[in-house]
Amino acid sequence: MWNLYALYQGQWIDILKYCNNLSWSDDADTLAVSLSFDSILDLPEARTHLMLKKDSKTVFAGVIVNKANKDKSSSYTAMDYAFYLNKNDVMIQFNTNAKTAIETLCNKFGIKHNIITLNTAINKFYKDKKISEVIDDILTQCQNETGSIYIKEMQGDTLYIYNLDNLKLDCKYAMSNDFNITRSMEDMVNNVIVVSTEESDSRILENIKDDMNIGIFGQLTEMLTVDKENESQARNTAKNYLNQYNKTKKEMTVTLLDIENCEDIRANRKIYIPIQKYGMDGYYRVKSAQHTLANNNHKIAITVDFS
Amino acid sequence: MWDVALAKEIKKRDNQEYIGVIVGIVVGVNPIKVSIYNGSAIFSGNNLYVCEKVNGYTEVVNMTIDGTTQQATIEHEGVKAGDRVTCIATQDNQKLFVIDKLS
Numbered sequence: 001m002w003n004l005y006a007l008y009q010g011q012w013i014d015i016l017k018y019c020n021n022l023s024w025s026d027d028a029d030t031l032a033v034s035l036s037f038d039s040i041l042d043l044p045e046a047r048t049h050l051m052l053k054k055d056s057k058t059v060f061a062g063v064i065v066n067k068a069n070k071d072k073s074s075s076y077t078a079m080d081y082a083f084y085l086n087k088n089d090v091m092i093q094f095n096t097n098a099k100t101a102i103e104t105l106c107n108k109f110g111i112k113h114n115i116i117t118l119n120t121a122i123n124k125f126y127k128d129k130k131i132s133e134v135i136d137d138i139l140t141q142c143q144n145e146t147g148s149i150y151i152k153e154m155q156g157d158t159l160y161i162y163n164l165d166n167l168k169l170d171c172k173y174a175m176s177n178d179f180n181i182t183r184s185m186e187d188m189v190n191n192v193i194v195v196s197t198e199e200s201d202s203r204i205l206e207n208i209k210d211d212m213n214i215g216i217f218g219q220l221t222e223m224l225t226v227d228k229e230n231e232s233q234a235r236n237t238a239k240n241y242l243n244q245y246n247k248t249k250k251e252m253t254v255t256l257l258d259i260e261n262c263e264d265i266r267a268n269r270k271i272y273i274p275i276q277k278y279g280m281d282g283y284y285r286v287k288s289a290q291h292t293l294a295n296n297n298h299k300i301a302i303t304v305d306f307s
Numbered sequence: 308m309w310d311v312a313l314a315k316e317i318k319k320r321d322n323q324e325y326i327g328v329i330v331g332i333v334v335g336v337n338p339i340k341v342s343i344y345n346g347s348a349i350f351s352g353n354n355l356y357v358c359e360k361v362n363g364y365t366e367v368v369n370m371t372i373d374g375t376t377q378q379a380t381i382e383h384e385g386v387k388a389g390d391r392v393t394c395i396a397t398q399d400n401q402k403l404f405v406i407d408k409l410s
Contacts, residue, residue, distance in 0.1 A: 027311045093348040125348045127400050128324040197399070227353075227401075288311070 002293060004037070007049040015041060020294070024052070024060055027288035028267040028305075031132050032082035032154070035060050038075050043067065050078050059263045061156045082154035085111075085132040093125040098138050102161065105134060112158040120145045123227065135161075144224075145233055147240035149285075151268040168270045168283050171261035173300070179254035181278050189245035190214050191221040194234040205234035210246050250306045251287065252280065258298035265289050265300050273304055280306055326396035330409065333390045341392060341405055350403045357405045361386055 004019060005012040016022075024035035035052065045064045052060040062080035088109060094101040098118035106113040109131060120142040126134045132152075139150040139161070149164040191209035205226065209219075224241060226234055252273070256262060265271060270283035284306040291300050331341040331350075339362065340351040363385025370379045386392060391409040396402070 029311050029315055091344060091347045123354075125350075125400055127326060127348075197401070 001055055002296065002298075003053045005051040005053065006041075006043060007051075012051065015039065015043075022052075022294070023290060023292040025288065025290040026267040028151075028285070029287075030267075031086050032079040033060060033062070033266065034080075035062065035078045036076060038073050040073050042069070042074055043076060045076075048078075054263045057263065058156065080154050081157050082132070082159075085135070085154075085159070086130050088131050089128050090131055090134060091127050091129075092134065094122040094138075096122060098122050098142050101138055102135055105131060106159060113161075114158055115161040116150075116163055118142050118150070118161070135159075144237050144240055147236075147243060153266075153268065162268075164268060164270070164285065167268065169261075169264055169272070169286075171264055171271070172259040173256040173262050174259060175273075176255045176257070179252055179275065181250065181252045181275075183248050183250045185217055185248045187245060187249050188213075188217060188247065189220050189222040189242065190217060191219050192238040192242045193221065193223045194238045195223060195225055196231060197225045197227050205231055206238045208235070208238040208242050210242065213246055247307050251303055252278075252284075252306060253301065253303045256300045256302060258300065262298060262300055263291070265291070265302060271302070271304065273306070324400075325398065326400050329394050329396065331392050331394040331403065331405065333386045333388055333392055335388060336386065339386070339405070341394060341403060343394065343403070354402045355405060356402065358407065361392065361405050361407060 002016060003014045004016040004022065006015045018041050019037045019039040022035070022037040024033055026033040035050065043064055045067045048064045050060070050062055050064065051058060060078075060080060062078045062083065064076050064078045065083060066077040068075045090105065090108070092105060092108070094104070096104070098120045099115050101122045102115055102118070103113060118138075122138055122141060124137070126137070129137075135152055139152065142148070142150055150161060151164055151167075152159060152161050154160070190213040192207070193204055194206040195204055222241065222245070224237060226237055252275070256265070265286060266289050267286055269286050271286055272283050273280050275281070284304045287303040287305045289300055289302045291298065326343070329343050331343045334340045334342045334346075334349060335351070338351055339355065339357055340349055341355060342349045360383065364383050366381045366383060368379055368381060370377055386408050393406040393409055394403045395406060397404075
């Protein structure tokens, strides 16, 4: 049972029966989940908070940020509360670990948070950056050091930072045969050189390459810079970068029909995909997900990264 | 989604905000610490390149008085806490060059 609640005069009212063309989407490269729909109701933008629920589970919570009035109906776009992370500039300096840095940032703006342990040292000054950009940069530094992929997302009004490996979906779906699989070597890197940011130091701190892949694909070099304080981690940084990019990028798009728990599908979750003939049989990262709900039929178009 | 990829490419081309040339305040000496933007950022240690004369220096000069030339030493004192200094930030905004004390 699906419900779309709108907060009106302090009360949550179900407006789903007045709405159609309901869809919501999420991409690993975007910050917020966006939900759009048409309705015969005239809802005020910014002041109308929405909550999409399936039974008792909250699927989306956010605020209307855009509306377009037509003759007899209006079109609305709502974003989850991560929208505000991209609308506030910040000037801040950190000399601490990543977890404390993100907590300090969240506390400064009164953002509730739930963050896993991140021990990477952050010594950086951010000037006129969005909150989301600062968090992304911190998580990238963590990823370069540890090799794990960290993701951020808003659930209700709380910012969560997770390790991607722990986010496996438990859902049932019917998969259409309209899948499309693409493979590309455009972003491949098989030779990583690490140098210091120290102006007076032109040494190459580390150089890791994959000779076999260079023989097959040709040499594709990336040069990374690390702070003087992080020189000891240069080898780790190079190794993690090579692990991440020394492969062809493989993506699959497909449409799924919800049987059970597919409302949990969103970007940066791992979903089980069995297409053995193309080498897919395991949990893969969802890069983007677009949900549509019409006549109680819930379909999800997903892009999966199985590099 | 193609629209997200396009938005990312456009965003990449945004100009970075550079600190550029800025007036800093000395908030500590030995080691020297410089604050900018009302204490929003404090640079010290490896994040600070300090020009020679900022820390104070000794100058040996020859002085001629009434036809007699003698050697003298002039002690120029370095910056003190509270002094204003001219600074230039590196392109990545992470380090400051402290050029000189402002009068």
